[in-house]
Every structure is written in C-alpha cells, then in structure tokens.
Amino acid sequence: MRILDALALAKLNNLRLDLRRHRVDGAFSGRHRSAHFGFSQEFAHHRQYAPGDEIKFLDWKVYARKDRFFVKQFQEDKSLQTYLLVDASGSMGYRGAGPSPKWDYARALAMAMGYLVMRQDDAVGLVTFDSKTRAMLPASRKLTHLELMDKSLVEAKPGGDTDLAAVLRAAAGAISRRALIILISDLLGDSKSILETVQVLRARKNEVFVMQVLDPMERDLSLEGPVRFEGLEEAEPLRCEVELVREAYREEFDKQERMYRGGFHGAAVPYGVFYTDVPWDVMLPGFLSLCSRF
Amino acid sequence: MFSFLNPGLLWALPLASAPILLHLLFLRRARRVEFSDLTLLRAAYRRSLPSSRLRQWLLLAARCLIIACLVLAFARPLVQSGGASGGTGREEAVNAVILVDVSYSMGYETGGKSRLDLARAHGLAVLKLLRPLDKVAVGAFSDRLETQGGTLEWAPDLAAAQAALRRAQPGSRPTDFVAALRAGYGLLKTSQARRRLIVLLSDNASHGWRGEVGVRWAESVPDYDPSIQLMTVDWDDRPANAALLSAAVRHAGGGAPELSVRYAVQGPARPNWELSRWQNDRRVDQKLLNLSEREASTALPLRTASGEAVWGRLELRRDALAADDALFYSYRVPSRPKVLIVRGGPRTLDVGRGGYFLKKILLDPRGSLLPYAADVADSVSVKGLRLSDYRAVILLDFRSIPPDLGSQLEPYVRAGGGLWLIAARTDGPEAYRPLSKLLPARVGEAFDLSGASPGVKPDPAAQDDAQAARFSWRDFELQNVSVRRAALLEPAQGARILLRDYAGRPLWVSGRYGEGRVLVWGSSLDFTWTDLAVKPVFAAWLDYGLGLLTAFTDLREWRSFKVGQPIVREWSASEAAPAAVRMRGPDGRTFPLQVVRRRLEYVPQAPGIYLMEGGAAGAEEAFAVNLDRDSGEWDLRPLIPSPFQRLRPDSLTADFLRILYGREARDWVLALLLFLLAAEAWLARPRFSMPVPSGRATRGAAGALAAAALLALVPAAVRAQEGDRFVWTQVKYPGDWDPYPSVYSEVLGFVGTVTSILVVPNRRSISLKDVSLFESPFLVLAGRAAPPNLDDAEIARLRSYLTSGGFLWLEDVSGSRSSPYDRWVRHTMKLIFPDSDLTPLGSEHVIYKTFFLMRSAGGRAIVSGSLEGIDWGGRTVVVYDRNDLMGAWAKDALGHFLLECVPGGEQQRMTARKMTLNIVMYALTGSYKSDAVHQPFLLEKMRLGLTP
Structure with missing residues (x-):
C-alpha cells in the first residue's frame, strides 16, 4: 500500500471503529x-x-x-456495507499553509477509515467524485480490496468542480442497502444543499460520517496585501485586499462551520473537522470516539 | 463669499490630489494566489464591500481634504460677513474715514512717543492698505472737528490724506467721540460704496463718550449705519496718570485765605509726589503729596491780603501725560461781606442771652468763624451808619421797630441789602408795623410750644437752595433743637418757608423785597424760647441765613476760563474803558486786541496765563486759561467693552483686512483639519486580529479590542500559549533528557481526546536559559541519570519562573528507589526553594481530582506511594513523580505498549494515564476543582437541561 505505511498501520491497530450503537444493517445490530x-x-x-x-x-x-x-x-x-465517499474535486488539491495538499490528507483518512472498517470484517467500498462519480469500487470484505482502493486513490488526481449534492444523491441511488457512508470532503460549496443531501441520506436509514478536510489557510486567510485569488474549481478570479476581507471571511467561515455543526448534529451525523497542519493520526482518535458516542 | 488673504497659495491646492496620485503610484500588483474555493471569499468580499470600501474611500478623501485644509489655512480664507456677491472683493472701492483724536490726552507719552505720534503712524499704515481707487477722508477731532471749516471732506487723493494725517497736531481740548462719529457717518451716508469704514485713531478712553456709552451707544450717534465698519487701534498698555483737577480759594479758619486743590490719580499710587505753587512766575510753595486715592484734595495757604489780585500756576510733577499736571489760576481774594447786627436791647449780646453766641461767631477778636465781618449797633447808633456798606442787617430781639429805623431799612433792602429779623418779645401785633412792607410773613402772637413735640424740620422746598450745597440739614439732628416758644408767622404770598416746627407751623421764612432779601426767624435766640444757639446747627443756620442774604460765594471772583471758551472782560460804567489792550499769551507773544463797546472778547487756544496790559490804571490783569478738566480727560482708562472692532498694533494689516473683507476662517479650517486628522487616524487604525484556532471564537469588535489589549499587556503569555492551546514544553539538558521521545504525542492525543483542551501537536524543547522559558507555563523535566548541576543563573531563572506562575513536572524514569536523578532533584530543589521541601502530596490534594478522581498515582514501576511536590504561595509549583508515569505511555512503532507496568499491570497503566492527565489539568486549572466554583454553574446548566 502506498498511502498507509507500516507505522500508520501500526498506529491504526490501536484504534477501533466502534459501531455498536449504530443501527446499520450489518455485523453488529443484525x-x-x-x-x-x-x-x-x-x-x-x-x-x-x-x-x-x-x-x-x-x-x-x-x-x-x-x-x-x-x-x-x-x-x-451480516457484514456492514461501508462506502467511503472521497471528494476529488479541484479544491481538494489545494495546499495553503498546511504541510501537504488536502487531497493527500483526505486519501490517508480514507485509507485509514477503510482499514479500520475492514479490520472489523466489514465490507468497504470507495467512491471518488468531483461533479460526478469518477470511480467506484463496490463494497467488499476482501483484504485485497484495500489494495484496490489504495491504487484507485493514488491514481486519482483532484480536479474539476464539485457538485457534492448531486454526487451524494447519485451515490445514494447506487448504494442499495442501508450502509455506512463516510464522506471525506472539504464541504466547500453550496452548504445548504450539502446539508440537505446528507439529511436525505440519513432519512434513508443510512449512517453517515462526515470528515471535513481543510487547510489552515482556509480558516485563517493569513495572507497579506492585494491578492488575485484564483479558484481551483472556477474560472473567474477575485481580486481584493486581504486585510479588508479577512474579518468578513472569518465570520463567513465561522458561520458555515456553525451551520454544518448544527445541521449535522441535528441529523445525528458525526462531524469532524481535520486541518492539514495536524497529523491525521492525532486527530483520528478524537473523531472515532465522537463516532462511538453517537 | 470667500476671499483669501494669500490667494497666491491657492495654486498649491492641486497638492490635495497627492494621496490619490500616491495611491495610484504605489498600487501594488496583486499576487496570484490559488485558493480552493471562492464561495466564502466572494460572500465575505461582498459583505465587506460597504464597510471596508467606504472606509478606504473615506480615508482617501480625508487625506486629500487634510492637504486641502492645510493649503487653505495658509491661504487664510475670509468669510464675507456681508454675504454679498463672489469674487475676492478687493477690486471694489473702499470708502474710509480716518478720524484722529487730537485731544490733549493724546499727549500721553510711552517710550518717548506720544499717543498721537503712534496714532499717526497707525493711520499711515492703514492708508497704505488703501488703493488709489479708494476714497478717504482724514479728520482730526477733539470735542469738535478740528478740520478746516469744521467739516469732513473726501481727500482728493491718498497723498493728500497722508499729508492731512501728518498735519494733525496735539490740541488742548477734550475728547468727544460722538461729534466725530457724527461727522464720519454723515460723510459716509452719502457714499454709495459697499465697503465703508471709519477708523478711529484715539486713546479710546471712556471719557470720550461722556458717559453715554453702553450697549446702546449707537443710538447716541446720529446717522448710525451698522453696515459701516468701525475700527480702532488698540492700546495694550495700562495707562497711569496724575492730574490737577481744580483749585478754589476759600477762607480757612482765622480768616486767612487758602487754595484748595483737587487732584486725581489713576494707576498705581505715587508717594511723595511734588505739588508746587507758582505765583507770578515765582515758586512760592511746595508740598509733597501721597497720590493714592482716585480723587483727593489738599490746601495750600495763600499769604495775601483780601482783595489782592493773585495769579500763577500749580504744578504737579510731570508724568506721562504732562498737559494736565499744570493748573493756572488768577483771582482776587474775596473780601468778607460786612454784616450789621442791630440789637434790640442793651443786654441782648451779653452772656446768658442767645445773642451772645451770635457775637461769639461773628465778632470774635481772633477772627470771625464765618466768612463775614460784623459790626454791632443799636437802634440809635444805626442812624449814623451808612447801611450800603453792609451786605446784611440782623435785627435782634426788638420788642418793636422804631418807625425811623423802618424807613431807613426800606430803601436799603430795595436796593439789594439783606434783612434778617429775629422776631420775638413783641409788644403786640403792631410791633413790627414799620417793617410790614418788607417782611415776608406777618408776625403774630407768641405762643408756647411746650405741649407739642420739640424740634424743627426743614421745609422740603428749602433743601435745594443753592446755598444749601455747603451743607445739608440732614447733617444735623434737628429734632433735638428745642423750640419752646415762638411767634405765629403768617407767610405772605411768594414767601418761602425754610424751617417749620414739628407741628408744621412756619418758623423761618424767607422773601424778597425789591433787589434784596428778607428773613424772619419766628423765635428768639434766648434760652427761654429756644436752645438753638447752643446747638451745633447754629453756625450752619447762621451761615445759611447770611449766605442767603448776601448771596456771597467764594467763586465769584475767578478770572478763570477753559480753552476754547472766550475770555470776556467787561468794563463797568464806573471804570474807564480803554480802546485797545495788549494781551500777552503764555508763549510770551504780545498782540493787540480791540475793546468794542466796553467789552473785550478773545478766544485762547492754549492753556496758560494771559496777561492783559493797558487796562484801567495801567495795571496788568491776568486771565487763567486751563484745559477742560470737567470731561474727565485725565482718566485714561480704556473703554471696556469697546464698541469698535479692534486692530492690534502688531497685526494691524491683517486685522484691518480681516475686518474689512470679512471674517478670517482660518480657525475653522484648522478645526476641520484637526477633525480630519482624528478621522484619518481612526479610519487608518490597525485592525488587530489574532489567528483564531477555533471557529467558535468570537471575532467581533469587542473580541478584537480585548485581543488588542491582551496583546499589549501580555504578549509573551499569548505567544506561549499558542493562542489558547496547550504546549508541552520539555527541558533539554546535556545528557539523556528525553527518555521517551514520543510519549508527549500520546499524552497530547489523550488530552485532546478526553478533554476539551486544545493542544499544539508538537512539543517545545528548550533549555533553562531559553528566552521562551517564561512563555511556557507547563514544563517537564524528565531524566534517568542526574542532569548536570544548575548554575546560579539557571537556578535564579527557575526560581523566578516557578514563583511567577510556572509549573514544573519532574519525572524520574529510573524506577529505582535511589537514582542519581532523585538525588539531583532533591539537591536542586533545595537550592531553588531553600525554605520549602519536597513533601508527599496526600490523597486530599486537588491533583487527585482535577479531572479523574484518583486514589493513587500509578506509574510504570511503583517506587513511591504518592507524588511529591513543593508548595509556593498556595500552589504546588513542582510535582515530582518517581513512579515513571511516562513509561506507562511509551509505545513502540507499531503502537504496542513498550513497557510493562509492575506490579499492577494494565490497571496500573490506566491509573498512570489518568494521573498524567490530572497533572496537566492541575497545571492548567490549579485548585479549580477543590474550590468547586464550577459546581453551581454545572448545576444550573443541568437544571436548564443544557447538558445531557
């Protein structure tokens, strides 16, 4: 495996995805x-x-x-069907203040979660998407499946727009059984429709975990001077003085995060924010314990 | 509307665009930055547009305006008060009237220059500001216009006006602004110019207004027109002046005449100030005065006989205003009027009778107490006397008047003599029949007043008599004058009642007969009748009566005139009138004067003694001509508030232009400039914002302010905490300072997972001499072998660190009962805290319940039953563990625990992990748990159902 090295795997061995309380059609509840x-x-x-x-x-x-x-x-x-939905849109390729692009972080998380699920002897599937589904690996319990996922994630390059809501709807259609859906994305975009779609997934008795991967720059906007922002997903650039918009941007960012937090909490969806400046293996235990509390 | 004093500077106004140019010049090329998603950024950009864009534009505008205001302030804008049409306004003609005060008070000298000199200079300065187009009239004035013909006219050109101004010479007359202003307004009334002004060059003393000034001063000036600017040049000195006001001759006690001199001083007191009297050009007397009061008088003896003509001058020591320090006098010492006392009986004037006191006052051998000379006669001897030698006759205590005396008195009174009947002891109603034609009242029967209240009171009408000015009846206690018996007086038509008794009956009646005057006193002077003669009022009563009869005043004989007032000398029919006389003026020049119809009239122009030669019998006659002092010209105090617009001498030009062309708005421009500067500073203030680790942190204005304050106060603490995140700081020393290199991340992961503490994922390793020691409130010093001994600086630093809030966790990882590290710890801690020992932390210590409720400490190898610690200031600043808590955390690369916990196994490991967390919590929260301050809060939250 190229994404997870032996050390990471060893660390993962100490972690456990505790899903007893989740009423999924799988290994534990049924x-x-x-x-x-x-x-x-x-x-x-x-x-x-x-x-x-x-x-x-x-x-x-x-x-x-x-x-x-x-x-x-x-x-x-019955084993639990778990689908890892990994956002591979252009914005995931962003690297600001963090040590690595969000994409690297996200696929490490995806592999870690996949490994954790597979270690529970549950089936894992992988869906990478931008504005539409790019690649889909059906859920499987074979350990070799992990290799396939690894290959798929390594080969995928972030690019293109995100239409998270549409992709989620499509994924929901593709996933027949009640399943655990782990969404790994930066959740940037139309936050309202993203929330709605997640709620739709929840309404169809799916379990949803949301792992938001963000760069510290996206939180702090710690730039100086006049900047011509060029979006990774859209063509039209934005020129502005960072000092002038920083306050407002942070407020907007907070607002969005509050909205996600509130919305996901309301839908009983564990929601974790991962910043790329903190190693994922530090953040993961906290998220897993959050998951087990739900 | 606006005009400028320095319009040339307005060319600098384009400088105001400098900020815009600079903005364009230094417009930075925007960096190209890739960003993941612009949705939020666009929203923020749109949201910040109204405020931040506006702020930027306001800032730019403020900066432009600041420069514009600076330029404007230097250009000195004027706001037109007239509100007339635009333009700079200086091209229009100005009609100016310049009035120069040439009254004698302008001779006041300061610094060797008289005020008139300065006023002329000010006037010339004002004239320089006028252009050939302007019309100007120059008029000198005192209490009248001193111009040719007494009228004010426009000067043909500015040069003529300057010449007229230079011609102004100091005069000897007082000041009257109203007369001058009347002429000025009269002249300007006819002019059509929009800008009309009067410049008054005067000392602005209040005496120039003759007491008319007030808020309504303008009403006293005819043709007053508020659109005419009225300016005056201010004086900033405080004038001081001493002056002689008047001199009067009077008879002192004992009959010797003396000169009563009134003088005044304004300003500081002047001790030992000389006053000298000159008589006929010879100094005859000198006196030192203490000039301190505003007005006072002194007396100089006049050693001269009655009737003799005396002239000369009084001189006060010269001061800044010399003109009023000399006073000229010329008079004849008045001779005393003679009074004849005709007694009614032989014993009337004897001791014990009321007449005795009359004799004592008028006939005292040492001289009369009153300015009258008296003779005594009886009803027989009076026939041999020529009554016309006497100015008054007093008939005292006649029982009846002989008819021949009556017929002798009648022509005397008719020709102007005075008669005073002190009527009493009548023989009957017909006793005074021979005088009935003369008397102003019929004298009736005597009656007793004993039943009624005694005392007399003056008739109100008698009070205003000219003679009464020498005293007032109110000065005496008239109610104590007892009149017991009096004759009933029936006043005739036209008679005046001077005194009444308390019942209101007339006691003293005055009347006229022919040219003369007659008085009737209704009582006697005898004590059986009245005690008037022994009362203080008696002398005044007598003086009043005699003054009324003789019409005698000290002032009668003055040959004193004011400057400008004509000297008049009339020759009476008894004198031989010359056809012409020669007059010698004070300057020594002699000039002839014609006498027309026995009358000489000459108007003197300067004060001094004018000597007339060639009069009667070749004798010189002296006329004293003095400055007019009645107007209070000596008082130089300026009028406050002045009704004029004031020109200050040192900024005359600017003030003149400001008043003429409008109000200078520089102050307003400067105020605006200040405001703009403040606004600019406010707009351009730096916006503090810290990198906020948590999205939940408030980023409102208050938060920013608090952050700013925090930054200003404790920058180190803020940086040390990396925001509000926990930093694991470990002491680095030569040797095995890091027995378990990865334990910190395990602990931090546990802390981050179990608690809500935000952690910095990387640890900070520092030496004790590192500058960031004091930015690290949580310090771990772990070791197996003994670290090198600390030097003094390190001990001092560590002590300072611990006593000022730091926390040190000592960790002995050796797991043995006596390790070198343990010895080092005990040795070093003794050095740092000589007074405190490492003491076991009992189970009641809060460290056992800061997060988990613990009973024991746990650890990899149980060496000691409990933790040890050092308390300082109610806080455990050092926690020392010997059980190797860290060892319980250590994991290998694959995540398995490295070391076994003995003897408790996994249970003991769990305890150790919890204890580690408790230590961290203790370092962060102190005794928070034992204080239980959080309990009410939690209970309240539970009550509200906020916490599951």
Missing part, C-alpha cells in the same frame, strides 16, 4: 436478530472483545492463551 439463530453457523473469525458484546461469544481458549478477550464471529453475520 447479528442476534437474524433469521439464522444461534452459533451453529460456520465460524468465521475472532474479533477483539469490546464492552457490550455478549459474553457467551467469548472464546475462553483464546483468552487463556493470549490473556485478551476475543469473541467468535460467524459467517452468517
């Missing part, structure tokens, strides 16, 4: 209420115990050997 009662099913694999798991599935032999709790999982358990 397990006991499935038509296939009991544990006569074919054993699939072990999974580390988490508080809340049924104690009767604990594998005591493994505990005796490893001094750690593991639960047995069976083939019949």
Whole structure:
C-alpha cells in the first residue's frame, strides 16, 4: 500500500471503529436478530472483545492463551456495507499553509477509515467524485480490496468542480442497502444543499460520517496585501485586499462551520473537522470516539 | 463669499490630489494566489464591500481634504460677513474715514512717543492698505472737528490724506467721540460704496463718550449705519496718570485765605509726589503729596491780603501725560461781606442771652468763624451808619421797630441789602408795623410750644437752595433743637418757608423785597424760647441765613476760563474803558486786541496765563486759561467693552483686512483639519486580529479590542500559549533528557481526546536559559541519570519562573528507589526553594481530582506511594513523580505498549494515564476543582437541561 505505511498501520491497530450503537444493517445490530439463530453457523473469525458484546461469544481458549478477550464471529453475520465517499474535486488539491495538499490528507483518512472498517470484517467500498462519480469500487470484505482502493486513490488526481449534492444523491441511488457512508470532503460549496443531501441520506436509514478536510489557510486567510485569488474549481478570479476581507471571511467561515455543526448534529451525523497542519493520526482518535458516542 | 488673504497659495491646492496620485503610484500588483474555493471569499468580499470600501474611500478623501485644509489655512480664507456677491472683493472701492483724536490726552507719552505720534503712524499704515481707487477722508477731532471749516471732506487723493494725517497736531481740548462719529457717518451716508469704514485713531478712553456709552451707544450717534465698519487701534498698555483737577480759594479758619486743590490719580499710587505753587512766575510753595486715592484734595495757604489780585500756576510733577499736571489760576481774594447786627436791647449780646453766641461767631477778636465781618449797633447808633456798606442787617430781639429805623431799612433792602429779623418779645401785633412792607410773613402772637413735640424740620422746598450745597440739614439732628416758644408767622404770598416746627407751623421764612432779601426767624435766640444757639446747627443756620442774604460765594471772583471758551472782560460804567489792550499769551507773544463797546472778547487756544496790559490804571490783569478738566480727560482708562472692532498694533494689516473683507476662517479650517486628522487616524487604525484556532471564537469588535489589549499587556503569555492551546514544553539538558521521545504525542492525543483542551501537536524543547522559558507555563523535566548541576543563573531563572506562575513536572524514569536523578532533584530543589521541601502530596490534594478522581498515582514501576511536590504561595509549583508515569505511555512503532507496568499491570497503566492527565489539568486549572466554583454553574446548566 502506498498511502498507509507500516507505522500508520501500526498506529491504526490501536484504534477501533466502534459501531455498536449504530443501527446499520450489518455485523453488529443484525447479528442476534437474524433469521439464522444461534452459533451453529460456520465460524468465521475472532474479533477483539469490546464492552457490550455478549459474553457467551467469548472464546475462553483464546483468552487463556493470549490473556485478551476475543469473541467468535460467524459467517452468517451480516457484514456492514461501508462506502467511503472521497471528494476529488479541484479544491481538494489545494495546499495553503498546511504541510501537504488536502487531497493527500483526505486519501490517508480514507485509507485509514477503510482499514479500520475492514479490520472489523466489514465490507468497504470507495467512491471518488468531483461533479460526478469518477470511480467506484463496490463494497467488499476482501483484504485485497484495500489494495484496490489504495491504487484507485493514488491514481486519482483532484480536479474539476464539485457538485457534492448531486454526487451524494447519485451515490445514494447506487448504494442499495442501508450502509455506512463516510464522506471525506472539504464541504466547500453550496452548504445548504450539502446539508440537505446528507439529511436525505440519513432519512434513508443510512449512517453517515462526515470528515471535513481543510487547510489552515482556509480558516485563517493569513495572507497579506492585494491578492488575485484564483479558484481551483472556477474560472473567474477575485481580486481584493486581504486585510479588508479577512474579518468578513472569518465570520463567513465561522458561520458555515456553525451551520454544518448544527445541521449535522441535528441529523445525528458525526462531524469532524481535520486541518492539514495536524497529523491525521492525532486527530483520528478524537473523531472515532465522537463516532462511538453517537 | 470667500476671499483669501494669500490667494497666491491657492495654486498649491492641486497638492490635495497627492494621496490619490500616491495611491495610484504605489498600487501594488496583486499576487496570484490559488485558493480552493471562492464561495466564502466572494460572500465575505461582498459583505465587506460597504464597510471596508467606504472606509478606504473615506480615508482617501480625508487625506486629500487634510492637504486641502492645510493649503487653505495658509491661504487664510475670509468669510464675507456681508454675504454679498463672489469674487475676492478687493477690486471694489473702499470708502474710509480716518478720524484722529487730537485731544490733549493724546499727549500721553510711552517710550518717548506720544499717543498721537503712534496714532499717526497707525493711520499711515492703514492708508497704505488703501488703493488709489479708494476714497478717504482724514479728520482730526477733539470735542469738535478740528478740520478746516469744521467739516469732513473726501481727500482728493491718498497723498493728500497722508499729508492731512501728518498735519494733525496735539490740541488742548477734550475728547468727544460722538461729534466725530457724527461727522464720519454723515460723510459716509452719502457714499454709495459697499465697503465703508471709519477708523478711529484715539486713546479710546471712556471719557470720550461722556458717559453715554453702553450697549446702546449707537443710538447716541446720529446717522448710525451698522453696515459701516468701525475700527480702532488698540492700546495694550495700562495707562497711569496724575492730574490737577481744580483749585478754589476759600477762607480757612482765622480768616486767612487758602487754595484748595483737587487732584486725581489713576494707576498705581505715587508717594511723595511734588505739588508746587507758582505765583507770578515765582515758586512760592511746595508740598509733597501721597497720590493714592482716585480723587483727593489738599490746601495750600495763600499769604495775601483780601482783595489782592493773585495769579500763577500749580504744578504737579510731570508724568506721562504732562498737559494736565499744570493748573493756572488768577483771582482776587474775596473780601468778607460786612454784616450789621442791630440789637434790640442793651443786654441782648451779653452772656446768658442767645445773642451772645451770635457775637461769639461773628465778632470774635481772633477772627470771625464765618466768612463775614460784623459790626454791632443799636437802634440809635444805626442812624449814623451808612447801611450800603453792609451786605446784611440782623435785627435782634426788638420788642418793636422804631418807625425811623423802618424807613431807613426800606430803601436799603430795595436796593439789594439783606434783612434778617429775629422776631420775638413783641409788644403786640403792631410791633413790627414799620417793617410790614418788607417782611415776608406777618408776625403774630407768641405762643408756647411746650405741649407739642420739640424740634424743627426743614421745609422740603428749602433743601435745594443753592446755598444749601455747603451743607445739608440732614447733617444735623434737628429734632433735638428745642423750640419752646415762638411767634405765629403768617407767610405772605411768594414767601418761602425754610424751617417749620414739628407741628408744621412756619418758623423761618424767607422773601424778597425789591433787589434784596428778607428773613424772619419766628423765635428768639434766648434760652427761654429756644436752645438753638447752643446747638451745633447754629453756625450752619447762621451761615445759611447770611449766605442767603448776601448771596456771597467764594467763586465769584475767578478770572478763570477753559480753552476754547472766550475770555470776556467787561468794563463797568464806573471804570474807564480803554480802546485797545495788549494781551500777552503764555508763549510770551504780545498782540493787540480791540475793546468794542466796553467789552473785550478773545478766544485762547492754549492753556496758560494771559496777561492783559493797558487796562484801567495801567495795571496788568491776568486771565487763567486751563484745559477742560470737567470731561474727565485725565482718566485714561480704556473703554471696556469697546464698541469698535479692534486692530492690534502688531497685526494691524491683517486685522484691518480681516475686518474689512470679512471674517478670517482660518480657525475653522484648522478645526476641520484637526477633525480630519482624528478621522484619518481612526479610519487608518490597525485592525488587530489574532489567528483564531477555533471557529467558535468570537471575532467581533469587542473580541478584537480585548485581543488588542491582551496583546499589549501580555504578549509573551499569548505567544506561549499558542493562542489558547496547550504546549508541552520539555527541558533539554546535556545528557539523556528525553527518555521517551514520543510519549508527549500520546499524552497530547489523550488530552485532546478526553478533554476539551486544545493542544499544539508538537512539543517545545528548550533549555533553562531559553528566552521562551517564561512563555511556557507547563514544563517537564524528565531524566534517568542526574542532569548536570544548575548554575546560579539557571537556578535564579527557575526560581523566578516557578514563583511567577510556572509549573514544573519532574519525572524520574529510573524506577529505582535511589537514582542519581532523585538525588539531583532533591539537591536542586533545595537550592531553588531553600525554605520549602519536597513533601508527599496526600490523597486530599486537588491533583487527585482535577479531572479523574484518583486514589493513587500509578506509574510504570511503583517506587513511591504518592507524588511529591513543593508548595509556593498556595500552589504546588513542582510535582515530582518517581513512579515513571511516562513509561506507562511509551509505545513502540507499531503502537504496542513498550513497557510493562509492575506490579499492577494494565490497571496500573490506566491509573498512570489518568494521573498524567490530572497533572496537566492541575497545571492548567490549579485548585479549580477543590474550590468547586464550577459546581453551581454545572448545576444550573443541568437544571436548564443544557447538558445531557
């Protein structure tokens, strides 16, 4: 894998995507209420115990050997379908004050989330998009699928406009089952329609996580003097004195963030903001704990 | 509407566009910057347009206006008060009247120059400001116009006006502004020019207004026209002057005449100021005066016989205004009028009778107390006397008048003599029959007043008698004069009642007969009748009565005239009148004068003694001519407030132009300039804004202000905290200063995840001598081996750091009971805090509950049961852990815990992690938890349902 190195993977090993509380049609919620009662099913694999798991599935032999709790999982358990929606629009290629472009950050996050989900033995799919869906990998539980995702993300280059709302609607159509949708984007654009679309996804009983990737420059606008801003997505540049608009820009930015925060909170969507100046592995635990709280 | 004193400077007005040019010149080329998404930026740009764009334009406009105002201020704009048409206004003709005061008060000298000299110079300066087109009239004035023919006329050209101004000579007359202004207004009334003005060159003393000045001064000037500018040149000195006001001859006690001199001083007091009297060009007397009061008088003895002609001058020591320091006099010492006392009985004037006091006053051997000479006669001896030698006859205590005395008195009174009947002790109603034609009242029966209230009162009508000016009846206690018995007086037609008794009956009646006057006193002077004779009022009563009868005044004999007033000498029929006389003026020149119809008239122009020769018997007659002092000319105090527009001598030109062409608006322009400067400073003020890490932070104006204040106050603290984020600062020293290099990120990740503390992801490693030590409130010093010993500077710095708010976490990672690090710590801490020891932190210490509620500290290897710490100022500034809390955090590259926790295992590791967080929280919040100040807040929040 090119995006995640061994160190990152090692760090990820300490993290866990805890989805017990999420009522998804997958591994955890449907397990006991499935038509296939009991544990006569074919054993699939072990999974580390988490508080809340049924104690009767604990594998005591493994505990005796490893001094750690593991639960047995069976083939019949429905696995969660997770789709990573990664924004590959032009604005994601932006690099301002951060050490790397947002795109690099976003695909690292995508791979990390993918890895975490896959480690839960759940299926992961990948959708990269700008104004329309660019590439789509269907959800799969094979570990080799991770390699495919990695390849796809490495080959993708950010460019083109975003029409996040339209893409989300299209994705919602493509995703048949109730699924976990992890949206990784800078969420720049028409914030209202983005919110609405996320709410539509939620209304269709999907779980949605939103990870917003931003450059510190987009927050602080720490430039000086007269600047001719050229958008990465649109043609028409904007010329202005930064000092004059900085205050207003920050207020606008705050307003938008408040709106996202409020809107996503209202829709029970975990929402995390990732700035590229903070390494993703520092930020990820906080987000994951946020996810588990929802 | 506007005109300018320096219109040439207006060419600099295009300079006002300099800010625009500079703006265009230095317009920076915009950098090309790629930006992810312009949606927000566009919104912000649109939103900031109204305010920031307006601010920029206002700033530019303010800067342009500032320069324009500067140029305008130097160009000195004038605002036309007349509100007339535009143009600079200087091309129109000006009609000016220049009035020069040539009264004698203008002779006041300062610095060797008289005020008239200065006034002339001011006038010439004003004339220089006029152009040939302008019409000007120059008039000298005192209390009248001193021009040719007494009228004011336009000068043919400016040169003639200058010549007329130079011709103005100091005069000897007083000032009257009204007369001069009347002429000026009269002349300007006929002119059609839009700009008309009168320049008054005077000392502006208040005496020039003759007391008429006030807010309504203009009403006293005929033809007053408010559109005519009235200017005067100000004097900024405080004039001081002493003057002789008048001299009068009078009879002092004992009959010797003396000269009563009134003088006045204005300004500071002058001790020992000489006053000398000159008689016939010879100084005969000298006196030192203390001039301190505003007006006072003194007396100089006059050693001369009655009736003798005396002339000379009085001189006060010269001062700045010399003209009024000399006073000329010429008079004849008046002889005393003679009075005849005719007594009614042989004992009338004896001791014990009322007449005795009359004798004492008028017939005292040492001289009369009153300016009268008296003779005594009885009803027999009076027949041998020539009554025309006497100015008055007093009939005292006659029981009845002999008829021949009556017939002797009748022609005397008719020709102008005075008769005073002190009527009492009548023999009956017919006693005074021989005088009945003369008397102003019929004398009736005597009656007693004893029942009624005693005392007399003056008739109100008698009070205003000219003679009464010497005293007032009110000066005496007339109610104490007791009149017990009086004859009933029945005043005749035309008689005047002078005194009444308290019942209102007339007591003293005056009347006229022919040319003479007659008085009747209704009582006697005897004590059985009245005690008037022993009362103080008696002398005044007598003086009043005699004055009334003789019409005698001291002033009668003056040969004194004012400048401008004609000297008149008339020869009576008894004198031989010359056909011509020669008059010698004070300058020594002699000139002949014709006597027309026994009358000589000559109008003197200068003060002094005028000697007339060739009069009767060849004797010289002296006429004293003095300056008019009645107008108060000596008082040089300026009039405040002056009704004129004032020209200051040092800025005469500017003031003149300002008044003539309008009000100078420079002050307003400067005020506007100040305002613009303030506005510019406000608009261009720097906008403080800090990089705000959290989107939730308020960025309103108040926030910016607070941030600015914070920046100004504690810049170090702000930078140290990296905004409001927690910085892990670790001490770097030679040796193994970093036993677990990656633990900090683990701790920070835990802190960021578990708490709402914002953390800086990278740690700061500094030495104790680093400047940023004091910007790092949280300091970690970890070690296994002993660090090198600290030098004095480091100890001092560390002590200063800890005592001023810093927090130090000492971490012994050796995990052994006696490690070199432990020894170093105890040694060093003793150096830093000689008075405080490292003491175990008991379980009640707040560090066990700052975030997690803990019972023990945990750690990788339990060496000590508890943390240790040093308290300073109620705060634990040093926390020392020996159980290797950090070791419990250490992970390998794959994220597995590196070291095993003994003996507690994972439970102990968890405790250690929690304890680490508690230490961080303690460093950040102090005793916040134990104070429990947050509890009411939390409870309130829970009550409101804000917190799940």
